[in-house]
Amino acid sequence: MRWCGGPGPAQGKGSGPAHVVLTLPASPSCPNQGLSFEGKGGQAGVWPDAAREGRGGGGGRGVCFLLSTLPHTSDEVRNGFADRESGGISSALELRPAAARRSMQDHGAVPPGEGAVAGEPAQEDPAAPCCSQRAPALQLPAGSGAAFPGSSDFSPLPELMSRRIYGPIWKSTFGHYENINIGSPEVLEQLLRQEGKYPMRSDMALWKEHRDTRRLPYGPFTEEGERWYRLRQVLNKRLLKPSEAALYAGAIGEVVSDLMVRLRDERSRSPSGVLVCDVANLLYRFALEGISYILFETRIGCLRRQVPAETQHFIDSINLMFKNSIFATVLPRWTRKVLPFWGRYLDSWDTIFAFGKTLIDRKMEELEGQVERGKEVSGYLSYLLASGRLSLEEVYGSVAELLLAGVDTTSNTLSWALYHLSRDLGIQEALYQELTAVVPPDRVPGAEDIPKMPLLRAVIKETLRIYPVVPTNARVFWEKDIVIGDYLFPKNTLFVLAHYAMSHDETHFPEPERFLPQRWLRGYGSPHHPFSSIPFGYGVRACVGRRIAELEMHLALARIIQAFEVRPDPRGVEVTSVSRIVLVADKPINLEFVARPAAP
Numbered sequence: 001m002r003w004c005g006g007p008g009p010a011q012g013k014g015s016g017p018a019h020v021v022l023t024l025p026a027s028p029s030c031p032n033q034g035l036s037f038e039g040k041g042g043q044a045g046v047w048p049d050a051a052r053e054g055r056g057g058g059g060g061r062g063v064c065f066l067l068s069t070l071p072h073t074s075d076e077v078r079n080g081f082a083d084r085e086s087g088g089i090s091s092a093l094e095l096r097p098a099a100a101r102r103s104m105q106d107h108g109a110v111p112p113g114e115g116a117v118a119g120e121p122a123q124e125d126p127a128a129p130c131c132s133q134r135a136p137a138l139q140l141p142a143g144s145g146a147a148f149p150g151s152s153d154f155s156p157l158p159e160l161m162s163r164r165i166y167g168p169i170w171k172s173t174f175g176h177y178e179n180i181n182i183g184s185p186e187v188l189e190q191l192l193r194q195e196g197k198y199p200m201r202s203d204m205a206l207w208k209e210h211r212d213t214r215r216l217p218y219g220p221f222t223e224e225g226e227r228w229y230r231l232r233q234v235l236n237k238r239l240l241k242p243s244e245a246a247l248y249a250g251a252i253g254e255v256v257s258d259l260m261v262r263l264r265d266e267r268s269r270s271p272s273g274v275l276v277c278d279v280a281n282l283l284y285r286f287a288l289e290g291i292s293y294i295l296f297e298t299r300i301g302c303l304r305r306q307v308p309a310e311t312q313h314f315i316d317s318i319n320l321m322f323k324n325s326i327f328a329t330v331l332p333r334w335t336r337k338v339l340p341f342w343g344r345y346l347d348s349w350d351t352i353f354a355f356g357k358t359l360i361d362r363k364m365e366e367l368e369g370q371v372e373r374g375k376e377v378s379g380y381l382s383y384l385l386a387s388g389r390l391s392l393e394e395v396y397g398s399v400a401e402l403l404l405a406g407v408d409t410t411s412n413t414l415s416w417a418l419y420h421l422s423r424d425l426g427i428q429e430a431l432y433q434e435l436t437a438v439v440p441p442d443r444v445p446g447a448e449d450i451p452k453m454p455l456l457r458a459v460i461k462e463t464l465r466i467y468p469v470v471p472t473n474a475r476v477f478w479e480k481d482i483v484i485g486d487y488l489f490p491k492n493t494l495f496v497l498a499h500y501a502m503s504h505d506e507t508h509f510p511e512p513e514r515f516l517p518q519r520w521l522r523g524y525g526s527p528h529h530p531f532s533s534i535p536f537g538y539g540v541r542a543c544v545g546r547r548i549a550e551l552e553m554h555l556a557l558a559r560i561i562q563a564f565e566v567r568p569d570p571r572g573v574e575v576t577s578v579s580r581i582v583l584v585a586d587k588p589i590n591l592e593f594v595a596r597p598a599a600p
């Protein structure tokens with residue numbers, strides 16, 4: 001047994017790499033822009049890409065921020081400049097990768113021939129770009145006139161390259177952090193099966209700092225240990241089982257109907273009468289409306305043509321919170337006193353909490369009246385408030401985090417699904433045929449129809465395989481040392497779970513870049529490892545909103561395909577993914593929605 005000394009995240013609070021390059025995205029124009037939503041988000045003059053970022057959504061302010069930012073960034077940084085100089089990961093870790101690989105094969109963790117090790121490429125691929133030639137991922141533009149640029153796009157590809165070069169497990173560094181990256185489902189399974197009762201993702205220090213500064217309680221993302229467990233026990237109920245999530249089908253259906261109205265309105269305002277620009281923006285509004293309706297039992301008007309000012313302010317604050325988080329992550333702590341980002345970061349969180357609090361308080365008053373009148377109360381918030389297991393403060397903390405988690409995730413996934421369906425009319429037609437076989441043309445699809453539509457579910461699974469919203473996740477085993485194959489990792493080692501690399505690995509998914517939903521259908525020839533694509537995470541710490549997200553995505557997709565044939569942007573714009581905290585499109589996705597005859 002080897003001892004692999006690797007300090008965990010405890011030493012790494014907040015200090016970032018010295019070289020940082022921020023890239024600014026292009027902002028393609030669109031003939032039918034001009035919604036009230038556009039251009040309000042960032043602070044003009046401060047954020048050079050304010051108009052794009054301020055479109056209210058779709059751009060991926062991303063939720064599971066600290067799930068993915070740190071590990072992903074670390075990989076970028078390592079590929080850009082760190083490890084090449086140090087001569088590879090193995091020396092620093094005293095973990096000889098070739099031996100590691102052998103030992104993992106001995107233990108059945110890695111099939112022979114899979115992966116490779118540092119200095120020993122897994123596959124000869126002369127066309128593959130060399131990691132050391134990549135431009136560094138982050139850069140503060142000198143003299144750009146911008147105090148702080150508002151974007152930090154990372155390509156998810158370096159993770160894939162690292163996986164190809166180094167094999168199933170490799171080390172990377174980021175500032176003071178040392179990460180152990182897991183790039184094979186077999187090893188991932190070994191790791192995750194050792195999870196204890198209270199798994200820890202990462203220290204979430206930045207979010208915790210806001211709660212601590214403002215004396216607010218932690219939510220499911222920030223809480224740890226026994227307190228997290230108690231919180232999850234309450235939150236899981238009425239959310240986690242498909243049958244429980246189905247209780248919200250009516251509410252989601254209502255919001256999907258409004259989405260369809262807005263979609264029709266937007267396409268009718270385009271010069272061609274069928275084009276919708278930046279569908280991710282529209283779907284962001286759908287997702288926010290949907291999750292708010294479920295959480296607060298109140299409509300907040302995201303799908304109105306004119307978004308209410310209060311709601312718009314809240315959306316802008318989410319945007320600003322994520323933007324300023326990036327600076328708080330990469331800039332040294334002392335800059336918080338002299339630069340405005342830290343104040344803005346805290347202020348935007350305050351707005352997010354205040355928005356939730358107002359809606360919760362309003363609901364409480366309503367409920368008190370209902371209870372006084374002897375009326376039965378239902379709904380998720382009512383359940384949380386009436387459970388007697390959370391203080392009101394804890395409800396405020398949890399709802400704010402649930403709200404944030406439930407927007408970019410579903411909206412970006414839906415956008416990618418539509419993008420691919422528009423480019424593969426054969427699959428889209430098969431989906432339409434499946435739908436019409438289950439749902440008569442004069443009825444809208446409901447939750448009860450979804451189990452009868454395997455292709456619909458496969459489309460979402462395949463979308464999440466190609467675009468895992470959270471491309472890298474993390475785990476810190478703080479309770480015990482961890483054994484993987486022949487190696488012992490001391491407790492507090494930070495493990496980075498390279499989900500993007502795993503779900504793009506041709507060993508498990510032949511032709512990994514192709515959108516092939518049929519992979520997920522019974523009888524399809526090539527089975528894959530169960531840990532090769534786990535977009536909602538794993539175990540007791542897995543996504544609490546999974547069933548709600550699936551229901552939202554299935555119902556919305558079914559309704560859209562029932563009503564429209566979705567066609568690509570006639571200008572033939574190719575879109576690729578970038579990791580902007582969550583995995584998002586590198587440019588707006590514009591699609592044509594051509595009405596089908598006889599849709600309800």
Ligand code: HEM
Nearest residue numbers: 220405406409410470535536537538541542543544545549
């Ligand atoms: C496509 C949609 C979504 C995807 C792909 C997704 C993915 C994830 C992933 C990968 C995690 C980390 C799990 C782990 O560490 O094992 C997570 C955590 C979480 N998600 Fe989601 N999510 C989605 C939608 C939602 C929605 C709609 C909600 C809210 C209702 C939500 C709430 C949460 C919360 C609160 C956590 C933290 C759980 C904890 O730490 O205990 N997610 N999500």
